[in-house]
Amino acid sequence: xxxxxxxxxxxxxxxxxxxxxxxxxxxxxxxxxxxxxxxxxxxxxxxxxxxxxxxxxxxxxxxxxxxxxxxxxxxxxxxxxxxxxxxxxxxxxxxxxxxxxxxxxxxxxxxxxxxxxxxxxxxxxxxxxxxxx
Amino acid sequence: xxxxxxxxxxxxxxxxxxxxxxxxxxxxxxxxxxxxxxxxxxxxxxxxxxxxxxxxxxxxxxxxxx
Numbered sequence: 400x401x402x403x404x405x406x407x408x409x410x411x412x413x414x415x416x417x418x419x420x421x422x423x424x425x426x427x428x429x430x431x432x433x434x435x436x437x438x439x440x441x442x443x444x445x446x447x448x449x450x451x452x453x454x455x456x457x458x459x460x461x462x463x464x465x466x467x468x469x470x471x472x473x474x475x476x477x478x479x480x481x482x483x484x485x486x487x488x489x490x491x492x493x494x495x496x497x498x499x500x501x502x503x504x505x506x507x508x509x510x511x512x513x514x515x516x517x518x519x520x521x522x523x524x525x526x527x528x529x530x531x532x
Numbered sequence: 533x534x535x536x537x538x539x540x541x542x543x544x545x546x547x548x549x550x551x552x553x554x555x556x557x558x559x560x561x562x563x564x565x566x567x568x569x570x571x572x573x574x575x576x577x578x579x580x581x582x583x584x585x586x587x588x589x590x591x592x593x594x595x596x597x598x
Contacts, residue, residue, distance in 0.1 A: 426598055434597040438589040445585040446578070463573055466564045469553050473546055480542045487535075497535045501543055502595055509595060522592050528568075529575055529584055 409527055417519035421512060437526055444530040477501075 420433040485491075487498035494503045508514040557564040574580040 420596070430597045431593075434589075434592045438585075438592060442582075442585050442589065445581045460565075460573075462563050462565045463570060466553070466557055466567075466570050467574075469564065470550075470567070470570065473550050473553070477543070477546050480539070480546070484539055498539050499536060502598070504540065504543065505595065515596075519596060522588070522596060526585075526588055526592075528571065529581065529588065 409531070413520055413523040413527065417516055417523055421515035421519045425510075437523060441526040441530050 416437070420430075423430040423433050481501055484495070484498040484500045488495045488500075494500065502509075509518050553564060554567055556562040557566045557569070571584070574584060
């Protein structure tokens with residue numbers, strides 16, 4: 400019961416914060432602060448050793464190792480592709496139309512208000528998911 | 533095929549494979565577990581938890597603050 404209430408409160412807090420944060424203009428100081436506040440909070444919570452974090456699934460479970468390996472390969476390939484695209488840019492902050500980065504491809508989605516709200520909500524949810532008990 | 537098409541195709545393939553791995557884990561297929569179960573196992577160790585938080589912070593900075 401208490402955990403359900405905590406979950407409901409977290410969802411409401413994420414939705415409220417995402418609504419406010421998604422209205423900040425991109426490339427502005429307010430947008431930077433809007434990211435820095437939850438990032439600092441999550442980082443502080445993550446550095447504290449707290450009992451009850453994580454699941455009872457043993458790390459030796461072969462299914463867990465297989466899943467970890469699959470995601471590690473995907474993340475490494477994605478990072479390599481992003482890095483290769485970024486290195487082809489004429490300058491670090493000038494996008495190359497021939498080698499688009501993921502952020503450039505997602506610009507049409509994250510530029511609009513609904514897209515920004517969904518992106519903010521997803522990002523905040525993941526942060527909460529990492530440090531929740 | 534242009535470099536642009538190849539780059540976009542690369543991201544699309546990774547996205548589709550990621551979705552397939554997620555679905556397989558959720559349905560207990562291919563000997564995989566849900567991404568949430570993997571996250572739970574990783575976050576029980578402080579170094580892994582900090583690495584995840586740093587990646588998460590960078591994603592927020594890169595996609596939301598810029």
